[in-house]
Amino acid sequence: MDTLNSELVEPDEIPAQERVPLSGEALDAAIRAMESPDFLSKLTGRIMQQAKKMGFHSPFVDSMDLPGGKSAADLADDIVEKALAGNYGWDRQKFPDFTNFCCSRARSILSNWLNRMKPFTTTSPILEKDPESGDLLPNALTKAVAAEDIYSTLRFKEGGAMGDRFLEDFALSLADGSVEQGIVMAVFDDRECGSRAYCRGKLGLSEADYDAGVKRLLRKLPIFAKEWRVKNNIGSDDWKEAQ
Amino acid sequence: MNTPDPEQELTRLERLASILREDGADVDAMDSARLAQYLKDNKVDMAGPQKRFNAILKKAKARRQLELARERRIQAGGKARQVLAAGSTAVEELRERVRGMIERIRQHHPEQALFYAREYESATPEDMQILEEDLMLLEMDHPEDGKRDKQDAG
Numbered sequence: 078m079d080t081l082n083s084e085l086v087e088p089d090e091i092p093a094q095e096r097v098p099l100s101g102e103a104l105d106a107a108i109r110a111m112e113s114p115d116f117l118s119k120l121t122g123r124i125m126q127q128a129k130k131m132g133f134h135s136p137f138v139d140s141m142d143l144p145g146g147k148s149a150a151d152l153a154d155d156i157v158e159k160a161l162a163g164n165y166g167w168d169r170q171k172f173p174d175f176t177n178f179c180c181s182r183a184r185s186i187l188s189n190w191l192n193r194m195k196p197f198t199t200t201s202p203i204l205e206k207d208p209e210s211g212d213l214l215p216n217a218l219t220k221a222v223a224a225e226d227i228y229s230t231l232r233f234k235e236g237g238a239m240g241d242r243f244l245e246d247f248a249l250s251l252a253d254g255s256v257e258q259g260i261v262m263a264v265f266d267d268r269e270c271g272s273r274a275y276c277r278g279k280l281g282l283s284e285a286d287y288d289a290g291v292k293r294l295l296r297k298l299p300i301f302a303k304e305w306r307v308k309n310n311i312g313s314d315d316w317k318e319a320q
Numbered sequence: 321m322n323t324p325d326p327e328q329e330l331t332r333l334e335r336l337a338s339i340l341r342e343d344g345a346d347v348d349a350m351d352s353a354r355l356a357q358y359l360k361d362n363k364v365d366m367a368g369p370q371k372r373f374n375a376i377l378k379k380a381k382a383r384r385q386l387e388l389a390r391e392r393r394i395q396a397g398g399k400a401r402q403v404l405a406a407g408s409t410a411v412e413e414l415r416e417r418v419r420g421m422i423e424r425i426r427q428h429h430p431e432q433a434l435f436y437a438r439e440y441e442s443a444t445p446e447d448m449q450i451l452e453e454d455l456m457l458l459e460m461d462h463p464e465d466g467k468r469d470k471q472d473a474g
Contacts, residue, residue, distance in 0.1 A: 105384065132337040134338075232331060264332060
């Protein structure tokens with residue numbers, strides 16, 4: 078499984094030989110931001126929320142670790158360190174605020190990771206240009222090892238098609254007309270239904286009913302996934318076959 | 321950060337994960353205690369990352385202080401040339417003075433001192449003069465350290 082690793086040179090990072098560490102007013106501004114109360118905690122919280130919004134928080138396991146076991150706080154540190162070292166071009170016109178700039182980098186790293194993982198089921202290796210050397214290298218996905226967690230498998234296997242099948246089966250396993258089934262069906266049918274407010278409005282549910290439904294879903298999902306995995310013979314072999 | 325990226329469309333399962341985990345919390349509006357609790361509830365351990373962050377910040381500040389000291393040194397001008405003109409004994413005395421200053425800094429700011437010690441190791445006589453002026457300005461920025469030294473000695 079590919080790791081969300083900020084040691085990896087992201088495609089939009091500045092090549093090593095052209096990097097200039099922050100200095101002068103830019104360094105002053107960064108230091109002022111870093112000295113503001115709870116800078117790291119707030120940045121971590123915002124990265125975590127962004128990751129949740131992008132579906133990084135598994136619905137099967139209550140852990141907010143990012144792929145590879147890195148936490149949102151680790152990623153925040155990596156980004157700050159790289160920003161100071163000049164790995165990213167800080168456009169102060171576009172992002173006058175250092176925290177917002179760091180958040181934009183987090184979003185980019187998370188997006189890049191998803192882009193690397195999405196074409197997992199390709200049958201031939203994808204060649205990517207290495208931003209450092211300019212060489213064409215096989216996509217890191219072709220070196221992916223067996224996934225430990227069902228969420229990773231379902232997310233990326235067959236370009237997400239396996240996840241769709243899982244979700245269909247899960248919806249059918251829920252009581253007809255229940256709030257939980259309504260939520261799952263709404264998510265399945267409506268691409269806008271990736272936000273709580275929209276989904277609740279679409280289903281016409283009160284906050285209390287919606288929250289209760291969400292809690293029940295979070296309880297039921299891991300149990301159903303375990304059974305589904307066995308029934309459909311989904312194991313590490315499925316992950317390996319795409320290598 | 322909050323606007324959805326049109327190119328990053330979530331799969332159905334990711335959409336479900338997203339709405340099941342969405343908490344609607346406004347991190348920026350939280351006070352320190354609530355923020356700490358929020359991160360704890362989300363199982364994010366801040367101890368290690370906070371320590372690393374403090375070191376990153378310290379290093380950045382040391383770098384900026386050095387930059388500022390260099391800027392002021394340029395304005396102060398020609399002392400280096402005078403020392404060089406005075407010969408090798410003057411240069412040795414200069415090296416000793418700089419060593420002493422780094423030692424004083426080490427007592428209160430060990431990591432910062434390490435940074436200057438590295439500069440010291442590779443400094444030419446001209447660099448040494450610049451370093452002395454930088455450190456003098458740093459001492460002026462932290463007069464309380466000097467006072468503490470005198471109190472400790474008394």
